[in-house]
Amino acid sequence: MSGVTQLFFILGALCLLGFILWLLKKDTLSVKYSLIWLLCGAVLLVFAVCPYFVYVIRDILGMEVPSNVVFLMLDGFELLILISLSIAISQLSEKNKRQTQSIALLEERVRRLEAQTKD
């Protein structure tokens, strides 16, 4: 791997980490959902700074090309992030359902009370 390529990878990982931190600072992203992204960025940065790790993992897994190790890891991270998003959506829709029901029940009570106080 040439020095330019490595520099490019390091910059890329730093950009990702910087972007996540910036979103966190702006409160656009909550800490809970940022953790997995930060972990992903950190691993990429470590790989970029010390490609030695990638070679070791490649040898352990018996793969041919080191970059495939990185792609495999990225695939894993993406799946994790996607599943965590599905979980988040499920939890949100459950909460949304409960709240919708509560609003409807409260609205009915208000209507009943208003009718009572009119008498």
Place this chain on the structure above:
Amino acid sequence: MSAKILVIIPCYNEEENLVRVIDRLKRSCPDVDYLVVNDCSTDRSEQILRENGYNHVTLPVNLGIGGGVQTGYRYAVENGYDIAVQMDGDGQHDPAYLYEVTGPVERGELDMCIGSRFITKEGFQTSFMRRLGINILSVLIHILSGKKVLDVTSGFRATNKELTAYFANHYAADYPEPEAIMSATLNGFKVGEAPVVMEERMGGVSSIRSLKSAYYMIKVSIALVINRISIQKKGGRG
């Protein structure tokens, strides 16, 4: 003293049926309370409910049949009803059979009693394909829970206080009827059926359309299997 009964009527775009359904209920069963759950209908349902002074709650966003019926169960819990009965808003369920369905629950024989059109096989028996689908789900529930229920998709069902409270917290969202039987049985509630005669819906369109049927079958089957895996089967309650 007789039990305090609440009839929950889920309603989504039922402007054609509402008045007939509720007037018929008031005529046949004057001593039960009812609650229409208007699931954010886009037609004149809300207007009809208000103009006639019908007892109703209106969901601010559409939740689907499960979320709607569950709202009714929560209302029943909050207002201390002994028995909650779900009855469809399309006129398929004749309130003349209401006490047939609530009877076994009131006498403590069952925790949930489902009004079934397949016991005496009278009245509207629905299409062949739909009966086939219901049979498949019935067999699946039998295999998974050991409970034989014929009319698994019937939305005419009574639950006692305990099960109503359970459903107020745990109820499937989209096509909840078969899943409710499954989770009630697996949690040790006694489920059974009473014969009723159903009619063809009076007007409007059913929410289960033929194109969606395959999707419905697959989804419900998977949900039932997941249910079986995730709930530890409990013994009967007394």
